[in-house]
Amino acid sequence: MVRQSLLLLVMLTTTPFSVATETFSFQSYQQGVLRMTLISPSLDGELLLRRGEQFEPLNNIVLERLFTLRVALPCQWLTDDSILYWSLPGRPLLSATIPAQSCVTAPSAPPPLPPVLVYEKQGKCLIDTGGNTLWRVATELAKRNRASIYQNVYAIFVTNKRAFAGEDIHRLRSRRLYCPDPALVDHIEPEHASRMFKETVR
Structure with a gap:
């Protein structure tokens, strides 16, 4: 009252x-x-x-x-x-x-992951994944070298096999990677890389 x-x-x-x-x-x-x-x-x-x-x-x-x-x-x-x-x-x-009220709360968007950083140190090209997935890292590299994402996925994997648990392409565990050699990226056939990647997720 x-x-x-x-x-x-x-x-x-x-x-x-x-x-x-x-x-x-x-x-x-x-x-x-x-x-x-x-x-x-x-x-x-x-x-x-x-x-x-x-x-x-x-x-x-x-x-x-x-x-x-x-x-x-x-x-x-x-x-x-x-x-x-x-x-x-x-x-x-x-x-x-x-009036009737809606009690549904819109889910909050997850915080964005840090960006993928490509930088040079002591003459070597390095990648700071920022905790992102291999796919995201390959996507960022693809913007730089104009190769396909699949080409970059396999080039990163071949260059950094020890950064993957059990050398499993789906288990990236290291935050710092070496940039793949541009010649290696170009050597990988886009169609072959795409087919191999899809076979690993079956």
């Missing part, structure tokens, strides 16, 4: 407070907080939510602004159209419809 007064509303009008002046309506529902517009001669009332055939008294009501009531409410209570009532002794019962 809210223990505040809206005497200011009476002071702002020159006519006595009438039933026609009283207003109760839905504003918004965001992040578990329901906001309602309420114009009433007093806030010494009770907020009731109708859920099916039962009425749920709502507590922890806060007057956020002059005409706005704020109350924390679980989204699961509002998955269907609901009716909220404002009960004030000696006054007509006010009601407002709350």
